[in-house]
Amino acid sequence: MALPAHIASSPSAAPSRMPVYAVVGNPNCGKSTLFNALTGLKQKVGNYPGVTVEKKVGTTYSQHGQPITVIDLPGAYSLAARSPDEAVTRDVLLGRRPDTPQPDRILCVVDATNLERNLYLVHQILDLGRPVILVLNMMDLAVTQGLDIRVARLEHELGVPVIPCEAVNGKGVIDLKLAMSRADLPLSKHAWTIPAKIAPAVADLQASLVAHDGKAPLIARAEALLLLTDQDSVRVAGSQPLHAKTQESLAKWEKQWDAEGTDWAAMLVNSRYDTIGEIAEKVVLRSTAVNGVTVSDRIDAVVTHPMWGWLILGGIMTLLFVSIFTLAEYPMNWIDAHLSGLSEWVKGNMSAGDLRDLITDGAIAGVGVVVMFLPQILILFFFIGLLESTGYMARAAFIMDRLMSRVGLNGKSFIPLLSSYACAIPGIMATRTIEQQKDRIVTILVAPLMSCSARLPVYLLMIAALLPSDRVPALDKVGLMLLMYFLGTFGAFGFAWLFKRTLLKGEPPVMIMELPPYHLPRMKDVALHMLERAWVFLRRAGTVILGISIVLWFLTAYPKPPEGASAAQRVEYSFAGRAGHVIEPLIKPLGFDWRIGIGLVSSFVAREVFVSATAVVFNVENFEGGKNADVAPLRQVLRSAKWPDGRALFTPLVCLTLMIYYVFAMQCLSTVAVVKRETNSWRWPLFQIAYMTGTAWIVCFLVYHGGRMLGY
Amino acid sequence: MSSQLQSIVALAIVVLAAAWLARRALAKRRNPGCGDDCGAVSPEIKRLQAKLRKR
Numbered sequence: 001m002a003l004p005a006h007i008a009s010s011p012s013a014a015p016s017r018m019p020v021y022a023v024v025g026n027p028n029c030g031k032s033t034l035f036n037a038l039t040g041l042k043q044k045v046g047n048y049p050g051v052t053v054e055k056k057v058g059t060t061y062s063q064h065g066q067p068i069t070v071i072d073l074p075g076a077y078s079l080a081a082r083s084p085d086e087a088v089t090r091d092v093l094l095g096r097r098p099d100t101p102q103p104d105r106i107l108c109v110v111d112a113t114n115l116e117r118n119l120y121l122v123h124q125i126l127d128l129g130r131p132v133i134l135v136l137n138m139m140d141l142a143v144t145q146g147l148d149i150r151v152a153r154l155e156h157e158l159g160v161p162v163i164p165c166e167a168v169n170g171k172g173v174i175d176l177k178l179a180m181s182r183a184d185l186p187l188s189k190h191a192w193t194i195p196a197k198i199a200p201a202v203a204d205l206q207a208s209l210v211a212h213d214g215k216a217p218l219i220a221r222a223e224a225l226l227l228l229t230d231q232d233s234v235r236v237a238g239s240q241p242l243h244a245k246t247q248e249s250l251a252k253w254e255k256q257w258d259a260e261g262t263d264w265a266a267m268l269v270n271s272r273y274d275t276i277g278e279i280a281e282k283v284v285l286r287s288t289a290v291n292g293v294t295v296s297d298r299i300d301a302v303v304t305h306p307m308w309g310w311l312i313l314g315g316i317m318t319l320l321f322v323s324i325f326t327l328a329e330y331p332m333n334w335i336d337a338h339l340s341g342l343s344e345w346v347k348g349n350m351s352a353g354d355l356r357d358l359i360t361d362g363a364i365a366g367v368g369v370v371v372m373f374l375p376q377i378l379i380l381f382f383f384i385g386l387l388e389s390t391g392y393m394a395r396a397a398f399i400m401d402r403l404m405s406r407v408g409l410n411g412k413s414f415i416p417l418l419s420s421y422a423c424a425i426p427g428i429m430a431t432r433t434i435e436q437q438k439d440r441i442v443t444i445l446v447a448p449l450m451s452c453s454a455r456l457p458v459y460l461l462m463i464a465a466l467l468p469s470d471r472v473p474a475l476d477k478v479g480l481m482l483l484m485y486f487l488g489t490f491g492a493f494g495f496a497w498l499f500k501r502t503l504l505k506g507e508p509p510v511m512i513m514e515l516p517p518y519h520l521p522r523m524k525d526v527a528l529h530m531l532e533r534a535w536v537f538l539r540r541a542g543t544v545i546l547g548i549s550i551v552l553w554f555l556t557a558y559p560k561p562p563e564g565a566s567a568a569q570r571v572e573y574s575f576a577g578r579a580g581h582v583i584e585p586l587i588k589p590l591g592f593d594w595r596i597g598i599g600l601v602s603s604f605v606a607r608e609v610f611v612s613a614t615a616v617v618f619n620v621e622n623f624e625g626g627k628n629a630d631v632a633p634l635r636q637v638l639r640s641a642k643w644p645d646g647r648a649l650f651t652p653l654v655c656l657t658l659m660i661y662y663v664f665a666m667q668c669l670s671t672v673a674v675v676k677r678e679t680n681s682w683r684w685p686l687f688q689i690a691y692m693t694g695t696a697w698i699v700c701f702l703v704y705h706g707g708r709m710l711g712y
Numbered sequence: 713m714s715s716q717l718q719s720i721v722a723l724a725i726v727v728l729a730a731a732w733l734a735r736r737a738l739a740k741r742r743n744p745g746c747g748d749d750c751g752a753v754s755p756e757i758k759r760l761q762a763k764l765r766k767r
Contacts, residue, residue: 350713351713351714351715351718352715353713353714353715353717353718353719353722354715354718354719354721354722354723355713355718355719355721355722355725356718357722358722358725358726544733544736546729547729547730547732547733548733550725550726550729551726551729551730551733553726554722554723554726669737
């Protein structure tokens with residue numbers, strides 16, 4: 001069977017050196033999926049020197065078995081960079097980065113369901129005069145939406161090979177590899193008309209870039225066009241500056257047009273869009289069956305409605321938390337019973353001594369009490385995976401953006417903030433896509449206020465202690481949990497509003513958001529996501545939390561008290577007890593005693609350590625309560641904990657105050673380290689610790705004393 | 713196991729745990745950030761990183 005012309009290679013064309021390909025495309029066009037499909041695990045992941053943008057280089061093989069280097073460049077809507085990511089893409093393509101070879105050939109990946117919008121970047125890239133292969137990705141979705149894309153016509157219009165593809169299913173990848181293997185890849189023959197008024201400036205700048213910056217003529221022309229759109233302002237480390245003569249020439253033309261009052265940037269952009277519009281009209285046909293309103297549009301009319309949208313979001317969140325409290329109860333009780341059994345078994349098979357205490361009161365009590373929350377964590381991530389997989393999360397982002405823009409947060413802050421519900425670290429790393437530095441810092445500063453999954457065990461323990469399951473309906477617990485998420489989220493918005501008006505003043509942000517079509521969830525992906533979270537949770541329990549529980553056991557057991565001391569006196573006499581007493585004056589105004597203080601200090605390593613630390617500290621105290629008392633569920637132990645004067649320690653008010661403390665306090669060492677790295681300074685992480693922990697203390701003080709005044 | 717031997721073994725475990733935690737906190741991470749603890753890194757990338765480490 002003969003291969004199509006755009007794939008077939010001439011038999012004589014056995015290249016001596018395989019070219020370097022760059023994979024370029026708009027965000028969310030499936031570029032990275034295609035890169036993974038091409039290279040498999042033959043990838044190297046690093047950073048571009050001096051800038052926190054990920055560099056991915058991989059290897060694929062030609063039809064002759066020769067290696068082809070592939071560079072996955074960050075997603076960009078245009079070569080006119082507006083963020084460090086886009087600046088890296090622009091600089092690599094223009095040969096401005098000495099640390100990265102200028103690609104010989106370019107794979108332009110476009111989303112077939114949004115061809116016209118994606119063609120803007122393609123059009124700019126064709127100006128570079130490099131061989132280009134256009135990959136029409138997501139063809140299956142385009143067909144579902146009733147779009148008929150005439151591939152041959154698109155090839156004819158652009159003059160480059162066009163490969164239809166479904167990267168996620170691996171369809172079209174072999175055709176693409178064959179096309180990439182071609183030694184005689186044609187140059188684009190497309191042309192577009194530069195407005196006559198601007199043409200002399202383009203020619204002048206092109207000449208200067210060739211003469212002074214050493215650029216090839218076609219690259220120089222593309223760069224001249226870019227410089228004249230006045231959107232080349234984002235410069236990142238590692239980017240070569242323009243020659244002084246070129247800058248002079250650019251300044252001269254800018255001055256001339258300013259004097260004339262001509263909006264030459266708009267003229268250039270409009271001219272390009274006109275050309276793209278003409279191409280799209282010839283290439284994309286819509287079947288009449290789906291013209292107009294699609295199913296996704298109909299769903300969106302309700303789901304993104306200003307009022308219904310909020311109600312649906314609230315309903316989904318309520319359903320999520322009701323499931324956490326009701327469905328998880330049985331597996332939690334099962335784990336609880338088995339942990340008690342294990343502890344009993346150790347006690348029955350070992351003689352009394354420090355090692356036995358270390359195993360039962362340190363390892364089993366510390367790790368077991370955290371592991372018990374695994375079912376609830378799994379249910380949470382099942383729902384999050386389900387919502388992401390159906391496309392609803394983007395709608396939630398859209399609804400939230402209305403609120404976020406009012407407090408001055410950038411629309412691109414939503415994904416970092418959403419990621420922070422799982423963990424603040426990926427959230428903070430995701431701020432790299434935010435163009436304005438001030439907006440990025442604001443997002444980094446408030447991201448740890450979103451209630452991460454490490455807070456969940458603390459909330460659940462406090463809710464269990466506060467609201468006994470046999471007497472209180474699940475909806476009350478849901479209400480309390482939603483309150484914590486609400487406090488964290490609106491606390492983040494409140495501080496963002498404050499920072500944008502004081503420390504980090506800036507222009508109001510503009511939001512551009514893409515809503516993907518709805519589709520049925522891929523249960524395999526959801527299950528994988530859940531298993532991944534379960535493994536992370538268990539690994540932490542088996543490593544960091546186990547280590548801290550062992551050390552904490554030692555700190556609560558040593559030095560040994562004089563003979564005849566009670567369990568309470570033993571803890572008080574220990575290193576941990578002494579340290580707890582040192583910090584007690586600081587936390588006593590919040591209703592916390594020295595034992596809670598030990599939990600607060602030790603959980604600075606990771607928030608959920610509070611639960612295991614509390615288990616270790618309180619189980620030791622409970623040792624005198626009877627032969628089975630030390631394996632009693634932690635919540636029972638907390639409910640019976642007392643102040644020296646006999647008052648209950650964990651009153652409902654104290655449980656609530658403690659939960660609020662964990663909403664606001666900066667209790668994560670890893671997050672501090674990441675903020676330091678991302679902001680390249682100690683100033684912001686230290687400020688973050690001060691403002692978050694300070695707020696936690698003040699809010700807890702007000703809640704505790706306000707509650708007491710009201711008689712709680 | 714005698715009570716004294718239990719104390720020696722328990723203290724040895726405590727020293728090992730403390731040393732491991734200290735090393736973990738002070739060592740320059742090969743993969744900075746959360747050290748893959750937050751689950752933000754895809755399993756595919758983890759396999760890749762493990763493979764690169766082996767080389």
